[in-house]
Amino acid sequence: MLSLDYSTLNASSYSLPKSFLNQVAKLALERSTNANLNWQIIPSYLQKSITEEWDDLRTLGNKIVRILESNQGYVVVKNLAFCHYPRPIIDYLFASLALCLGNLTVHNSSNNTIWDVTHRSDTGGRERTFSELNVAAPFHTDSAFRTIPEKYFALWTIRAASDGGNSTAINVEELIQHLATSVSGRQCLEILHSYNFPFAVPPAFATHPDQIEIIEAPILTMGDRFSQDLFANTLANSPLIRFRLDSIMKGFKHYPELETPERLWAVRYFDRVLNTYPDKLEFKLNDGDVVFFNNHTMLHGRTAFSDRQRLLLRIRIDT
């Protein structure tokens, strides 16, 4: 069910200082004529000018962080004045906004901080991950297979799909409360939080694409889950949730000793609950909208689409 009252921030009053735009445009031009310069790396003078000159952007960044740290866990920024600039400028502006929340991380060995989420028909024989396909992306954590998944990530809609491609999300604190109301749900929570599960790195994000990399971690990281306040003891900077079904299933193939009946039951039960959960959010991002998620407290996904022109830019942010 598409939701009309999802959490939004209206940024129409945030203007772009001319001096900042001039610096960005100069930089974009310089990078486009010099193949040796990685145009995704934000030079320190630009970072300095964000903090010193662009109050509006920092104000917006602070508002976003406040919402992501609340039990809301996500926000869509609408009407950013600069969403129609050419792509290299958008990249710098997107990175500048994300830098107001924390440090940008790289997606893979090519050191890019911005990843194009779009259908790719050819990845040179490498297996495609769901950000390279137009199928539905089931509920997951981004970077579930990293030692510490990034706390936040953002998706900037350059071009929305003409059909489908809606964003979906689940607030994990609410999901845990829901699971805690049944005996099976409580058993599932217990297994997800007290055992390690194997997460295989998808080839698209592997340091060595021809080697299998696996990390072991619990799916839920909670303190005393039966205490009055279920989350009071959540470990600082640990993700509350870490889940990506295909990565866990692949992990089980490589670490069969971890594929115990109870782990397998818990993962399948949890996945079934995600797919039938009544309180999931679904909303459509329009061109220019930027969604920010708290990747430690929310699960997210996307519905399928057929429009091959759909393009979202993704940035992941560590704090």
Ligand SMILES: O=C(O)CCC(=O)C(=O)O
């Ligand atoms: O395409 C989208 O809207 C989100 C895709 C996604 O969650 C991902 O690629 O990790």
Ligand SMILES: [Fe+2]
């Ligand atoms: Fe994702």
